[in-house]
Amino acid sequence: MTIPPLACQPHDHRHCIEQALAEAETLCARQGLRLTALRRRVLELVWQSHKPLGAYDILAVLSEQDGRRAAPPTVYRALDFLLEHGLVHRIASLNAFVGCDHPAHAHQGQFFICRQCHAAIELERSAISDSILDSARGLGFRVEGQTVEVVGLCARCQDAR
């Protein structure tokens, strides 16, 4: 049995945010990347919860709460930077973005998304990616990127019945 992920159980979420920001600082420092105030803030907002967040939700906070002049490109550029360096992931089936648990190494996770509480649990199971690579090999298909998004009910929301 694996360790149950924080995402779908009560926890001190401030710690998640702090850690994510700290890891981002470290990663950017190490790679000579510029984690600007805007990018840092967008990352923080994406980490506001474990629920994938829409670009326009981020935009709304920047405008209304931060009083920052912001139009869509402002947000999308920040998100592009964060995506490119693995600090956030995009959930295609939701048109939304979620913070990455472990940005230290390049990867594309697998996401288990609860339709009830909307939490997105990220895993990185070689059993899944290997089975995909294996099927691809049978086709002679060269894999460049994998999107695995599973929707259903997390353990907590099942219990809450």
Place this chain on the structure above:
Amino acid sequence: MTIPPLACQPHDHRHCIEQALAEAETLCARQGLRLTALRRRVLELVWQSHKPLGAYDILAVLSEQDGRRAAPPTVYRALDFLLEHGLVHRIASLNAFVGCDHPAHAHQGQFFICRQCHAAIELERSAISDSILDSARGLGFRVEGQTVEVVGLCARCQDAR
């Protein structure tokens, strides 16, 4: 080694279209569903190739080519019907739709999408879905739907280098 899929090699595509439409007729007849002229036409358009097709591309053909009065809901309603009964699949990462090879039984395929020729090859490998179900079990997560979309280069486009 599996049989190489038609999608990424030359073939008489008229046959694919005919067969898809015939299967749809059969399936709808058997289930008492109404495959109206519009739904049939949208299915035919989706099958125009093995490339996922956008809703607005379909819309354009209906308007310009068929001279049909059509607005987005016209297309989306037809697509919803076709999706609901497994005649087409939606590719979330492309916001596009592709015909289903084998609509006879309910399923959610796995898609291998070539970034060069844009063909989408549908597979249904239990090795992939089982590995997902297995990981879900470890989380206590109840799976209701799987999205597996792999992007890369198909065998044919690799050779074409």
Place this chain on the structure above:
DNA sequence: TCTAAAGTGTAATAGAATAACGTCCCCATG
């Protein structure tokens, strides 16, 4: 200090999907 590149602001637009309402037509029932 100067310059090139990267980052951000701004306006406009493209692309994807849905909401809400009205009309028509089929056909099952009386």
Place this chain on the structure above:
DNA sequence: CATGGGGACGTTATTCTATTACACTTTAGA
């Protein structure tokens, strides 16, 4: 035969998501 109810489709408007193009500013490095 009529009739009325539900499904399918037309229509208009709107919402949500994302990108293009260009201007201005900041930053790092020569």
